[in-house]
Amino acid sequence: MNHQFSKSAIKYAWLPFFVLLTLMLAACGAAETAVANPVTQAIHTLTEEAEPETTILEEAAPIVETAVAAPPVAPTTDLFTQEQQFVSIYEQVNPAVVNIVIGSGQGSGFLIDGNGHIVTNNHVVENGGQIVVNFEDGRRLPAAVVGTDPASDLAVIQVDANEIRDIPPVQLADSDALKVGQIVIAIGSPFGLQNSMTTGIISALDRLFPGAVGPNGVPFQIPNIIQTDAAINPGNSGGPLLNLNGEVIGVNTAIESPVRGSSGIGYAVPANIVSNIVPQIIENGRVETPWLGIRGGIISEDAATALGLPANQTGILISEVINGGSAAAAGLRGGNNPDVIIGVDDVEIVEFDDLLGYLVQQTVVGQTIQLQIMRDGQPQTVNVTLAARPAAG
Structure with a gap:
C-alpha cells in the first residue's frame, strides 16, 4: 500500500510518545473549537503554524482542559x-x-x-x-x-x-x-x-x-x-x-x-x-377613521424657548388647526401662539407618529379623548370628541 505523510507528521515523528499523545489531545480540542466557530479556527490554525514548536507544547494542556470542561455547542x-x-x-x-x-x-x-x-x-x-x-x-x-x-x-x-x-x-x-x-x-x-x-x-x-x-x-x-x-x-x-x-x-x-x-x-x-x-x-x-384635524410636528428647542417652555420639552407643536375638524371644535390653538400636545389619555406623545398611531389603533369615531397639552407655558387637559376623517380623494 502506498502511504503518504503530511509535512507536519514528519516534523513531529521524532517526538516521544507522550508528547504525540498530548498533541493529539490538543488537536481534538482544536477540532471542537472549529465546529463551534470555523472563522476563529481558521485564524487559530494559521497562528499555530506560524508559532514555534515550544509555544504549541506549552499551550497544549490548557486547551485540552478548556475543551473538556466546557465543550462548545456546534453552530x-x-x-x-x-x-x-x-x-x-x-x-x-x-x-x-x-x-x-x-x-x-x-x-x-x-x-x-x-x-x-x-x-x-x-x-x-x-x-x-x-x-x-x-x-x-x-x-x-x-x-x-x-x-x-x-x-x-x-x-x-x-x-x-x-x-x-x-x-x-x-x-x-x-x-x-x-x-x-x-x-x-x-x-x-x-x-x-x-x-x-x-x-x-x-x-x-x-x-x-x-x-x-x-x-x-x-x-x-x-x-x-x-x-x-x-x-x-x-x-x-x-x-x-x-x-x-x-x-x-x-x-x-x-x-x-x-x-x-x-x-x-x-x-x-x-x-x-x-x-x-x-x-x-x-x-x-x-x-370611519377618527380625525383631529391638525397639522404639526415635533417641537424644537427654539420653539420651546419662545413659548416659555423648557428647551428639552417634548411633544407635538400644532402649526395649524383645520376648520371643521375635531381639534377646532375643542378649541385647540395653532398659529402664532400654538398649543403643544404632550399626551393623549395619559399616554406620552413625543412624535407625530405616536399621536396618529394612538388615534388609528385605539380610538373610534364619536369617542371622547383627553389631550394633555402645554398652553401659555402651563399644562392643561382638553376633552376632544373625535369626528370622522374626511373621505380620501
Whole structure:
C-alpha cells in the first residue's frame, strides 16, 4: 500500500510518545473549537503554524482542559433548528396565502377567517375588474370586493367559504410588541411567482408612510409602519409579513427602490391597524377613521424657548388647526401662539407618529379623548370628541 505523510507528521515523528499523545489531545480540542466557530479556527490554525514548536507544547494542556470542561455547542445545531422553523412556518401559513389576479395586475393576500375573507392592499384591487384567487394547492376561486380603506391601503375580498373549509386562516400578532432586529418572513407572489418566501429582519419601526390623498390635497399618513429588509417586490403587495411563530405582524405594502425591485427597504402596515380596520370593512364595507384635524410636528428647542417652555420639552407643536375638524371644535390653538400636545389619555406623545398611531389603533369615531397639552407655558387637559376623517380623494 502506498502511504503518504503530511509535512507536519514528519516534523513531529521524532517526538516521544507522550508528547504525540498530548498533541493529539490538543488537536481534538482544536477540532471542537472549529465546529463551534470555523472563522476563529481558521485564524487559530494559521497562528499555530506560524508559532514555534515550544509555544504549541506549552499551550497544549490548557486547551485540552478548556475543551473538556466546557465543550462548545456546534453552530450547525442552531442553524438546522432555524431552518426547520422556516420550513414549518411555510407549511403552516402558505395554504392561507393567495395570489390575486385582477385585470392585468396581480398581488397577494391572506385568509383572515373561516368565512372566506381575504386581506390585501387597496392598491391591488382599486382599479376594479374580475378577481381570481389562486391558492397554493391549485384551487382557483372567483372573489368579490367586500370593502376598502384607501387611507390605510387595506382591502378585503371574499371567496366562497364552502370552498376553503379545510384551510386554516392566519393569526394576527400584537405589532406593538415588535422590536428592531426580530427575524421576519414574507410570503407572497413577487412578479407573479406564487408561494415565494423570503426572510430578513425588522429594520425599523414607527415609520410614517403616505396613504391616500385627503380632500385638501395633503396625503393622510399611515402610522407605525414596519420597515424590513426581507425581499419585497411587486406582487408581494397584500401578502403577510410573519414572525417566527407564524403570526402576521403586518401586510406588505410598498418598497423604496429606484429600480422597482427589492433594495432592502420594504414597508408593511402593522397588524394592530389591520385588526382595527378589517373588522370595520367586513361589517360596513368602509371605514370611519377618527380625525383631529391638525397639522404639526415635533417641537424644537427654539420653539420651546419662545413659548416659555423648557428647551428639552417634548411633544407635538400644532402649526395649524383645520376648520371643521375635531381639534377646532375643542378649541385647540395653532398659529402664532400654538398649543403643544404632550399626551393623549395619559399616554406620552413625543412624535407625530405616536399621536396618529394612538388615534388609528385605539380610538373610534364619536369617542371622547383627553389631550394633555402645554398652553401659555402651563399644562392643561382638553376633552376632544373625535369626528370622522374626511373621505380620501
